[in-house]
């Protein structure tokens with residue numbers, strides 16, 4: 001059975017690159033937890049917690065929620081998984097988060113099994129972002145009005161018929177550009193974090209670093225990814 005079943009995976013990719021969709025597919029196939037930092041924040045915003053109130057202003061602008069809020073929130077969730085496998089989606093997004101994640105795992109005697117980097121040009125990602133819709137029932141039901149394979153049925157979720165909505169930050173071009181700038185920041189941003197793990201993986205045979213072209217169909221990307229998860 002593949003390592004991923006009780007393995008630890010980080011999914012990196014430009015907003016709109018399809019990492020959430022691939023994460024949902026891997027979760028279904030292997031029964032691993034899909035931990036999505038953005039979804040955790042949206043839950044806090046939705047239920048009106050203090051954390052949610054603080055996070056919302058950053059999210060609306062497409063900026064990162066400060067590390068002192070984000071890092072403990074995610075490390076706490078990871079700590080609760082024990083030995084079970086997980087897929088981390090949307091974290092780390094900068095160097096500080098990458099270092100703190102590595103430190104926490106190292107302390108627990110753990111390694112990342114896979115780091116997956118999905119690559120896609122900005123303009124394609126922007127189109128996808130503007131088309132995606134959130135299912136009110138289940139965050140792991142991908143819907144996108146611009147992608148035939150996951151097109152909603154009428155106005156409803158294609159998986160469960162649940163109500164769909166567009167995220168405000170997905171319809172705001174300025175917020176999208178901001179998120180993409182953070183991703184492409186090779187000094188401190190998400191690409192810097194990805195490079196950091198790529199270097200660690202090169203020095204550690206337990207960690208596999210996978211670079212994926214995100215421009216194909218959902219099925220093609222999934223098959224290419226599955227072939228590399230061994």
Ligand code: AMP
Nearest residue numbers: 037038058059063064065070090091093
């Ligand atoms: P996402 O659903 O991944 O697009 O995330 C939505 C928003 O949540 C982002 O634009 C950020 O404001 C916030 N967010 C998600 N993940 C992180 C993270 N790792 N660090 C800081 N902010 C984050």
